[in-house]
Amino acid sequence: MDVAIASIGVILASDPQLPDAVGSSLTTAAQPAFTSGLNTAGMVSAVIAALAALVAATRLRHIRPTGESACESRSSEESVR
Structure with a gap:
């Protein structure tokens, strides 16, 4: 029986x-x-990876892709207007 486990x-x-x-x-x-x-x-691993990717994509959607800070972004937007 030891072999069975x-x-x-x-x-x-x-x-x-x-x-x-x-x-x-x-x-x-x-x-x-x-x-x-x-x-x-x-x-199970694939489902966990897909959920983690979905959560990461949802949370990272609001980050600026250029790496500019909020102040730099506002000043460049104001100069364009």
């Missing part, structure tokens, strides 16, 4: 040491479970 690498490495039926069924169950968990982690 180990990592995928340990499970695949211990497959030859286990009886045929047990090793085969454990490997057959472990591979899709690992892939499913990896896909879930990837999707």
Whole structure:
């Protein structure tokens, strides 16, 4: 039973040491479970990254792209008028 809670690498490495039926069924169950968990982690990470990008874009929208301070910007706007 200790093999059942180990990592995928340990499970695949211990497959030859286990009886045929047990090793085969454990490997057959472990591979899709690992892939499913990896896909879930990837999707959650993608959603978090998208939300972080959305929050950053929303907050950074109000920053001047030229790096001018507010005083410099006002004085240049007044000179144009």
